[in-house]
Amino acid sequence: MTSTPNTPSNGDDSPQDPLAEMLKNLMGGQGMGDIDPAELAKAAGLPNDPALLQQMFSQVQAMMSSSSEGPVNWQLAHENARRVAAAGSDPSVTSAQSRAIDEALRLAELWLDPVTDLQATGLIGRAWSRAEWVEATLGTWKRLTEPVANSIANALSDALTQQLPEEMKSMMGGASSMLQNMGGAIFGMQLGQAIGALSAEVVSSTDIGVPLADLEMALLPGNVAKFGEGLSVPENDIRLYLAVREAAHARLFVQVPWLRGHLLGAIEAYARGIHIDMGRIEDLARDLDPSNPEGIQEALSQGVFTPERTPAQSAALEKLETALALVEGWVDELTAAATEKMLPSAAALRETVRRRRATGGPAEHAFSSLVGLELRPRRLREAAALWAALKEERGIAGRDAIWHHPDLLPTAEDLDDPKGFTERRRLAEASDSEVDDALQKLLNGGYDTPSDSSDPGAGPEAGDAPEGDSHEDGTENGSGEAKA
Template sequence: MTSNPLNPSNGDEEPQDPLAEMLKNLMGGKGMGNIDPAELAKAAGLPDDPNLLAQMFSQVQAMMSASSEGPVNWQLAHENARRVAASGSDPSVTAQQSREVDEALRLAELWLDQVTGLPATGLIGRAWSRAEWVEETLGTWKRLTEPVANSIANALSTAMTEQMPEEMKAMMGGASSMLQNMGGAIFGMQLGQAIGALSAEVVSSTDIGVPLADLEMALLPSNVAKFGEGLSLPENDIRLFLAVREAAHARLFVQVPWLRGHLLGAIEAYARGIHIDTSKIEELARELDPGNPEGIQEALSQGVFMPQRTPAQEQALEKLETALALVEGWVDELSWAATEKLLPSAAALRETVRRRRATGGPAEHAFSSLVGLELRPRRLREAAALWASLKDERGVDGRDAIWQHPDLLPTAEDLEDPKGFSQRRQLAEASDSEVDDALQKLLNGGFDEPEDTQAAADDTGKADGDGDGGTGDDTPGEGENPKP
């Protein structure tokens, strides 16, 4: 006799209540005493359909029993990202595609040699599928989203616990920790959904302006082909232009070692300051239907963050937006300089990329709603104009020397007034030079005392006496009465 998975049986082939079985499993196989599962389900506002209960609790058990480190279930995030990435057309990279990407990136490096003083990276160009992009970048996504993800997971679990009926709270007992995991599981699934969807939009490892993969240079052939749809441009031109952008990003992050940490640190500082709208979380918990995961995901995708920002977060946001704009502006300027005379379609491709980066795709919007973080360079055009101005004024090497130290980077004010950057920089450098000279002079033996100061010191010494018969302060001078 075949058992019905939606209506499990015991050894006597007697149908068992799915809710009773679920709660028994949650409690380590122990019985439930005199508690009536049907009454418990009614108190919790759950449906009384056994089949619906079985399906619903199987989903809940999977979320709560999955292993997790910390508040967020990153295993579910990983699995969901891979599943979403593979849900569309994600064929494995062919040998021909790998060869085309490698050749495009090699040629891009040669073109960049003519327009920048930063040396080539020596990295091997790679072609990735969407699933491979997920694998290579998930570690960085975890780092960037963990502060927000932990806050949301804790808020979700707390809100769901508070909204749970008292009968259910007493029933859960020692299994409450598994209930707390549910918040992390829900957010992990949604985060994986967003990352998996983003894998269908990005064309390279640095497409969003952030080095998601450490020391890698890669294109996604299927997404490059999707990028070119409707442009009526040669496929090879599109691949070459995107390869130049990827190679420029890689060259900058490799040859300026502090930049990756600076950029990721700015993102983390901003993310740590995001405030969770607990009232919206509580509203979500009240309307939570464990049997409708799509509804939970839709609610989360609408955003659960307070629009107000603290002064510290405003400062972090300005730093982040300026850093993103400077990186993207430099890459935009170099890509144009490297391709304008070699690719007839360079101007059209440059404008297409600029608009795409300014608006973002659907998945990027979903990601920003979920974690409250936008990675679009709002001031790309201003930053590109600043780098072009610096090249005209200082030359290629002088322009790229700005990347030597984070203190040399242009500020948000400089993006508004590119022409005045050099003058402000010269004043700052002159001030720094004066401080350095003064410090060096002090280390070499101190400052020479002025002649009038030295003369005054000599007079004071004569007045005080030095034990060689000179007249001291207590000896009355001519015309003075002695002290008593």
Template sequence: MTSNPHNSSNGDDTPKDPLAEMLQNLMGGKGMENFDPAELAKAAGLPNDPNLLAQMFSQVQAMMSAPSEGPVNWTLAHDNARRVAASSSDPSVTSQQSREVDEALRLAELWLDPVTDLPSTGLIGRAWSRAEWVEATLGTWKRLTEPVANSIANALSSAMTDQMPEEMKSMMGGASSMLQNMGGAIFGMQLGQAIGALSADVVSSTDIGVPLADLEMALLPANVAAFGEGLSLPENDIRLFLAVREAAHARLFVQVPWLRGHLLGAIEAYARGIHIDTSRIEELARDLDPSNPEGIQEALSQGVFMPKRTPAQEQALEKLETALALVEGWVDELTAAATENLLPSAAALRETVRRRRATGGPAEHAFASLVGLELRPRRLRDAATLWAALKEERGVEGRDAIWHHPDLLPTAEDLDDPQGFSARRKLAEASDSEVDDALQKLLSGGFDAPAADDANETKAGAAENGDDSTGSGSADSAGSGGDSADDDTNDNDGGEGTQPKA
């Protein structure tokens, strides 16, 4: 790095725009030789480590010249997530830690057996480092964030193109894809930063209530130890309590096969509805202060590109929050039932986890601002109350039978009034039964009452007019308990005379 862009000039004491200089160098084939990578690193929230930055920017430069893999540079997101995960001490898991985690998860499975009707998974418990968590979960993060990530990356590259001086646009020639690559690289770096930061917070593979890894049951020993700091509780109790939660999550997602797709589908539906405020991005590109490269970082971290939610977004968010609350409420209730008589600290740990899940940590907030996804079960306590009421009313088997089909899941209304859930469900089932019976009768040809009514009305009208040519005497006898046609004719109110026939 030969010079600082803040000190560069055009030879007439006019400072150069460092972003423009970097773009000019890239498009002119000079690479990053006259650009200080620390400036762009600040914009992406990266640590100012010269060796790390040199390695990273060599990759960025190669990626700029390589064919684009899409709007977001997922390779860069992966590499940056790994670097951030390792930046705050990520020791390899020891054999003792692996043994402790395996034993805790095995014991957790035994404790869960009496309190749920869902069978054990048979999964092998694993101990992960933060880097291993990144590797195991990045594919799911990509699936969940791709809709909004693509929108932001495309908007960034479009804004950069629109705000570029005309003379620079003419220099681009056939390298127009380079700006799009740059937009994807900037967002990929930022996304990797967020995922890497999350790796230092989570204590298990399902800690945020979403099955990020397929058919895995794991704890992160380093993060479990950090979770217990300041609680003044035995380390073994903390590990066992978190192991029960992890085993309960795993049991639910494995034994209810449709649930993972249902939950991830709700998140994807919400993410697809997020639209980007391109005017804010254009404003940022137009007003970018070269002396304040933290501007991009601050804008992304505060979610300034996310406009107010639409009504459709609010509906999708309610569905997502209800699904997350139902999962977390069920796990919360099972964990309490499994540990209350076995761990003296169970009640205190339950409250600690509840507060932690309801508020979220700094990394979770940063991730939510970046991609517009909040994965906190705001109604965890309401959902736990509902599951407890269902157990009291129906028993363990009846409570867990709710998971047999997505149509049986409680709604947000049920979280508002847990005690009224069964009454509303019985009413809905009765209504469905009536519809099924009516449909079956129609298909079997049982609905002939309307035709009979028409015939009776015709006969009654003819009787009032003194016309007995309709030949309905036999019908009258059958429908009126033996009354003759003459009796009907003499009746002044033909309508009342035909009433029993309906």
């Protein structure tokens, strides 16, 4: 292969392939280790150019040539999440921190007992580093994001393929599967980046309102300390307040076993229904430069590939946001009731948490731009007001009984008018009862069938006066006809 004006050079006699440069830049430009470029070229059907292959397959071997489940490279997402989590200060949890977290969560359970009818979980409180949070939650992140992640990764892969020159496509030969995995690899990197960034913001296992770790109750002491910066509130008060929130979340998800599946299922259904606008992707592909991985990553981070919502998806998102708000509102109300007489700073901490949950941090915004999914309870205050109204009307046991079945949960309309919830539910139950009674009567044969006028043996229809009976006006008509 000879160098041409359109083919960049390595500084010697060997030309540099644009795709090789893209992969080299994307993966850091390190060497191939013990892999024999000649053998790899022979297997892939590529020209035997060691200098070219040395660049083309630097670190790509682990990412591209290895098999992965689905179009998204989850191994790369995991590795990048761990790397980002460790990029800042993420020291291992000390024994003193573990004891403090465990004591705070135990005390939180005692404070919650008088304010809820749901029983304590008996879970052991844990203190996590950011890396431990990543390990404990990555499986749930995969479940939540896989449907939309697959669609975006395929769209990105198609966009990259469209931009390759025809001669380069043919040159790839048997290695074309590596290019097909490019979209999944880049998306995996970006998803790992977002999850790793979230690990620096969350303070507990349920901080975003979704149980990311199954049957766990944990705080991240490093992030709890970061949360308290600038609040002028004692560190112990902050730890206890956040411990009560975590214990309330855990109590709800453990004692209401259908709730975790209900929330995760709603998120999965929303993600599966997201529509990828391929026309938009094709328009972007015209300006997408495969040799510029920074541009590709910037497009992802800015939401260029974010799926567009259909009207049906907007409706699904409203239901999801209502469910998230109900969870967060219940936890907010219980935490306030449990701490108002115990912590002088409870009211200030409640407002801080409310604002934080309503707006979200930078990592949450990045995650939302990447997968088109927001996990913020926009109607937290309305939901808290609803639970407060139900407690006033029904008591603690009556309020918490709402969690017995998903059909009992309030709707977005109930968040608009909390005090009208009971009346609307009564009317709905009355309507359902009438339908049930009518159906049961029909099944029991309680309804008369209309008579056939052509049937000689048919009796008089309902409302007809029998022969010989007197009419209301006192007249008698033996023939069944009214007198004039």
